[in-house]
Amino acid sequence: MNIHELIKPLLQKNDSKIVMYVGDGLGGLPQQPGGKTELETAKTPHLDKLAKEGVCGGSIPVAPGISPGSGPGHLGLFGYDPVEFLIGRGALEATGIGFKLEEGDVAIRANFCTLDAAGNISDRRAGRIPTEESTPIVERLAKEIKIDGVEVIVKPVKEHRFVVVLRGPGLEGNVADTDPQATGVPPLSAVAKDAGSAKTAKICDEFIAQVKKLLADEPKANCCTLRGITGKPSIENFETVYGLKAAAIAVYPMYKGLASLVGMDVVGDAQTIDEQMEVLKANWDKYDFFFIHFKYTDSTGEDGAFDAKVKRTEEYDAAVPKIMALKPDVFIATGDHSTPAMLASHSWHPVPTLLWAKNCRCDGAESFGEAECRTGGLGQFEAKHLMTLALANANRLAKFGA
Amino acid sequence: MNIHELIKPLLQKNDSKIVMYVGDGLGGLPQQPGGKTELETAKTPHLDKLAKEGVCGGSIPVAPGISPGSGPGHLGLFGYDPVEFLIGRGALEATGIGFKLEEGDVAIRANFCTLDAAGNISDRRAGRIPTEESTPIVERLAKEIKIDGVEVIVKPVKEHRFVVVLRGPGLEGNVADTDPQATGVPPLSAVAKDAGSAKTAKICDEFIAQVKKLLADEPKANCCTLRGITGKPSIENFETVYGLKAAAIAVYPMYKGLASLVGMDVVGDAQTIDEQMEVLKANWDKYDFFFIHFKYTDSTGEDGAFDAKVKRTEEYDAAVPKIMALKPDVFIATGDHSTPAMLASHSWHPVPTLLWAKNCRCDGAESFGEAECRTGGLGQFEAKHLMTLALANANRLAKFGA
Structure with missing residues (x-):
């Protein structure tokens, strides 16, 4: 199924705002069987509240068992089939x-x-x-x-x-x-x-x-x-595909680059998550879609530093009220892949994902974490479907077929 | 997506051992709504322990609602798309x-x-x-x-x-x-x-x-x-596709034949599950991957004999310690399809599946059965993805994309 061909005729415009807040390498593993993961250990009151009000699930970045690099991981989140849209090493x-x-x-x-x-x-x-x-x-x-x-x-x-x-x-x-x-x-x-x-x-x-x-x-x-x-990989422009004027707010060049490959505007020159929030606020009226990239959940995972990843996850959570104060219509928290500190590398495990919007069908999740996401209302889904869910929840997709 | 083309460039060799232990027709149905299935009724302490330590899910052999024969059922488990790789009736x-x-x-x-x-x-x-x-x-x-x-x-x-x-x-x-x-x-x-x-x-x-x-x-x-x-169906060799030297240990000619169609070595001439375990032990150092086929969970299901299937399921469980004594890196228990005694035939119901490995994300399953698998961490997945998960858990797959 070509998702983009499916949704293009269904696109409808409105004033809604969608925020995709990516904690790089967000998913993790417990330190011993039956224990808590980094995300479950971290105190994340703001994400927990949104998990209660929204709907959770596990995102499979590429396919079961496949550990993606940053390229395929982000392309999937942006709704491009990461197997079809390969980015060459040089690019x-x-x-x-x-x-x-x-x-x-x-x-x-x-x-x-x-x-x-x-x-x-x-x-x-x-x-x-x-x-x-x-x-x-x-x-x-x-x-x-x-x-x-x-x-x-x-x-x-x-x-x-x-x-x-x-x-x-x-x-x-x-x-x-x-x-x-x-x-x-x-x-x-x-x-x-x-x-x-x-x-x-x-x-x-x-x-x-x-x-x-x-x-x-x-x-x-x-x-x-x-x-x-x-x-240059031939990737159809994000705005053409989704009807969304999109801004990317990232600190690291790789993620700015990936966003610009799909045609997002890279805005601001933030060096910290607080500065990213300022850039978000300053650009709020100019865009429909915001991709915000938080790097440190991945880098601490890659370092095998469980406690440091917990701490960085708490920083990831702490910025959430600033996003929600802008009253987005759809808020998504997810990752491009899991980076369990226990493995000190990217992994294939499904990525905890929450989608908050007015018309979610709540799933009884009490907090945001791997276990709650496992039984969440989004089920386990391929990451490439997330953008369609975002559009639907923003009321930007008309009925398919009569 | 062509899974084989996706994973071939990612294969990396190591000394890990993978065991796929197939209880033919393993999945079942309760005798009355709200009751227990054959697998849930059976005393399976060894599989229950592995379910606690591992990750569970429901394997969809072909597609939702499709009841497969032995051919497509096994091809799916071996990671070959059972719709693409058809085996003619003559073959x-x-x-x-x-x-x-x-x-x-x-x-x-x-x-x-x-x-x-x-x-x-x-x-x-x-x-x-x-x-x-x-x-x-x-x-x-x-x-x-x-x-x-x-x-x-x-x-x-x-x-x-x-x-x-x-x-x-x-x-x-x-x-x-x-x-x-x-x-x-x-x-x-x-x-x-x-x-x-x-x-x-x-x-x-x-x-x-x-x-x-x-x-x-x-x-x-x-x-x-x-x-x-x-x-002869044109099926790419299992070792070429997965980099795994594979042995099949089965009693019945059909399953030996299916394994040899994908290029596994059929080893031993076991007539009982105990003899199969001896063959496994004798060949442990010679292979990377072992397909062990247990027939009687299916034949008793086909006979509509609920209690007999329960008993046979206990035999299936009883052999597990002999497998685990060899210290496989990845152990999978699953079936090629469900054969509920209540239907006395193959069925479309997802097949209880457990994957045990060092880096599983545990899912809180307390035992191995249909209900626990339903909310397991593997979710409901198409059987053809199981081999990729096995390779990932054996650390035999490099990262996809940079």
């Missing part, structure tokens, strides 16, 4: 540093490497050159490299990693990696995997040739390999 | 007698019939000729029938039913039944439904001609009809 890397890809761009993840005198790779990561050393080199490449007929944008990432974006007519992104995944051999030539990508492959080779020439005297970073060469 | 009949089909084989379900003097069918089942009479006739056919350019394998089944397998180059299995489904008319000629099956159709006609000649003097079984003419 994700560019997105992750907050670079705004345009239609027709080709994005590339580049690694500095070290070539020996014979021209073979002696270190695929240029000795993991520190960021403070690699950044000036990247800046030099950005300034010096010129290729006919194409704009070459080069941006630093971290250590040996940087991003290359090619912008110009006739570029397609289906080119094989030039990293041979081995040392003692020369870098590979760029090979187009289809006819439309021939021009891109030629430019990639030219790029590497210029890098080698420019960096010949560098002790470590004297060449580079190109990986994950991909076009 | 299923051959599989059911434990015949190992090879790539390119065409399998046919044959029925003895009786022709009158005019050459019309007077009995489509040759008077349901007893097995002891039909078997020697089948053996005669197996010995006498010779067709140029093809090996003809003929095997007895039961009463008027037998199996024909054609083996040789250029055979395809898309040929219409020769059974006219009526008496007073002659058998139909074999008609190919596509160009690639023309040779098979010709051989089918030649086969019937030889049968008529050889059996002209038989009073009842003087001809045969051919049905369910099908090739």
